[in-house]
Amino acid sequence: MGGLCRKNKFFPPIMFALFACAFFAGIFLFAPFAAASEITVLGSSGAPWPPVGSVLRAENGPYLIDSTLTVETYQNITFEPGVIIKMASGAQLLVRGTLNVSGTEDNPVVFTSDKDDEYGGDTNNDGSASYPLFAGSWNRIGVYGTLDMDYVVIRYGGSRGSNGGMIELYKSSHTEIADSIIEFAGQGIRMEGQVAYPSDLIVSDSIFRYNTIGGMRISGASSASVSGSVFSGNAKGVWVHDIMSGDDFSFSDNSFISNSVSGFAFNGVCYGAWALIDLRGSWWGSSLGPVHADNPTGDGDSILADSGDVLFSPWLGADPALPQNIAPVLSFIDDEGYVDDGVEPNVSFMNQDVPIFQVAFSDADGDSAEFVRLVVGDDMYFMSTSASSTFEFVPPGGMFAKGAYEYYFEASDGVSSVRLPVDGELSFEVRLVPVVLVPGIMGTELWKGEDLIWPDIQRMIFWFLDDFLDPL
Numbered sequence: 001m002g003g004l005c006r007k008n009k010f011f012p013p014i015m016f017a018l019f020a021c022a023f024f025a026g027i028f029l030f031a032p033f034a035a036a037s038e039i040t041v042l043g044s045s046g047a048p049w050p051p052v053g054s055v056l057r058a059e060n061g062p063y064l065i066d067s068t069l070t071v072e073t074y075q076n077i078t079f080e081p082g083v084i085i086k087m088a089s090g091a092q093l094l095v096r097g098t099l100n101v102s103g104t105e106d107n108p109v110v111f112t113s114d115k116d117d118e119y120g121g122d123t124n125n126d127g128s129a130s131y132p133l134f135a136g137s138w139n140r141i142g143v144y145g146t147l148d149m150d151y152v153v154i155r156y157g158g159s160r161g162s163n164g165g166m167i168e169l170y171k172s173s174h175t176e177i178a179d180s181i182i183e184f185a186g187q188g189i190r191m192e193g194q195v196a197y198p199s200d201l202i203v204s205d206s207i208f209r210y211n212t213i214g215g216m217r218i219s220g221a222s223s224a225s226v227s228g229s230v231f232s233g234n235a236k237g238v239w240v241h242d243i244m245s246g247d248d249f250s251f252s253d254n255s256f257i258s259n260s261v262s263g264f265a266f267n268g269v270c271y272g273a274w275a276l277i278d279l280r281g282s283w284w285g286s287s288l289g290p291v292h293a294d295n296p297t298g299d300g301d302s303i304l305a306d307s308g309d310v311l312f313s314p315w316l317g318a319d320p321a322l323p324q325n326i327a328p329v330l331s332f333i334d335d336e337g338y339v340d341d342g343v344e345p346n347v348s349f350m351n352q353d354v355p356i357f358q359v360a361f362s363d364a365d366g367d368s369a370e371f372v373r374l375v376v377g378d379d380m381y382f383m384s385t386s387a388s389s390t391f392e393f394v395p396p397g398g399m400f401a402k403g404a405y406e407y408y409f410e411a412s413d414g415v416s417s418v419r420l421p422v423d424g425e426l427s428f429e430v431r432l433v434p435v436v437l438v439p440g441i442m443g444t445e446l447w448k449g450e451d452l453i454w455p456d457i458q459r460m461i462f463w464f465l466d467d468f469l470d471p472l
Helices: 002-010 013-036 457-462 465-469
Strands: 040-042 063-065 068-071 076-079 084-087 092-095 098-102 109-113 140-143 146-150 152-155 167-169 174-178 181-183 187-193 199-204 207-209 214-220 222-227 230-232 236-243 249-252 255-257 262-266 329-331 348-350 357-362 371-376 379-382 390-393 403-412 417-420 426-431 436-440 443-448 451-454
Touching (some): 084 092, 092 098, 181 187, 187 199, 199 214, 214 222, 230 236, 236 249, 255 262, 357 371
Parallel strands (some): 040 063, 063 084, 068 092, 098 146, 109 152, 146 174, 167 187, 174 199, 181 207, 187 214, 207 230, 214 236, 230 255, 236 262, 348 426
Antiparallel strands (some): 329 357, 443 451
16 A cells, blocks of 8 residues: 555546546547558559559558559569558559569468458458458459569459459450469459450469359450469359450360359350360369260269360369379389290290280389289280289180280279380280191101191091191
């Protein structure tokens, strides 16, 4: 108590009360202004544009675009790793010159709504009142010049509906997007070129997900190369229509997973003519492939296209995002003898001998063999394990009649199948047992075992030409 009385001597209760009121008033009066200063507004209503040195630096952000901001034709602007751009309702960034958006895997560049608190914090000072966020919370990035993006996250834009996109590519534009995520938009990318002013797009190793209309829509005089990318959880993964030529499109090693309407849609129209798009080598979310009239057993994402408008077989049998299976290897045990190791003999066997087929199986993943088999003509013979990695087939005596045979080996680990040799076939020949030549009164006699072949009057009369030698 004594200590408290001494403290009150220098700070009476009324002064304490006044101080407390002033303190809390200061919080309420000045905190909003402090929070507002945490974001830098770009453009005519804020900081000078373009940035000094034409580089937008992360240390001065996050940034807000509250209306329309333009990279002019004479400008070359770079966004460095870690830059966060918040977009107000209706805001847009127009690229008429060159924009390089250079994030890194650990420090991407982000374009998002000013209502999105996940990146850059609560920059609109409304707590959780802005949630849930929705597609179309801001307008677009419109490209008329050159846009180059690496490791960029773009979300919640695309307010122009099915005719627009969060990224819109116009005539004569050139856009490259790599290692990026395009999500929660109405439409991720909308690309429309003109005959006299074609546009082109290159996308690699990127993700298009949760876009309510689609991940990508392409039409007109456009060319596109899309590789190693994932379209997941959209209405349509990719929609291509009314294009100039199917030859201008390259889709390779892409994944279409759980898109509600279709993984890929194409109307086959090429400015009034017919076009073909090649989708072979894609993953459709199922080892059975896509749902399409030409694939009645498919149960993956669907392809909305007439028969013959798309090529999709063969498709990937497993999700490329998962650890990939390494195919097994078949090899000969050595290269010096057929009976011991299965190498092509280029010699003949007598029918009382047994050709032994042997082959070695190995698998870098440690997978067991689902099967190893010998294929002779149209017949298959499964081989059993004779050692830890050696498989062999020992046919019953006399199984192969007289004649020449072609054969090969094949094996599977349950995912991948292999063949030995990779191309072509091996061969062997079977002959009957040798004859014995015995001198006699009528000349030399030919005996096959205990059967006299020559001289044999009946055989000489009724068997002609090659038939006479059939016993051999």
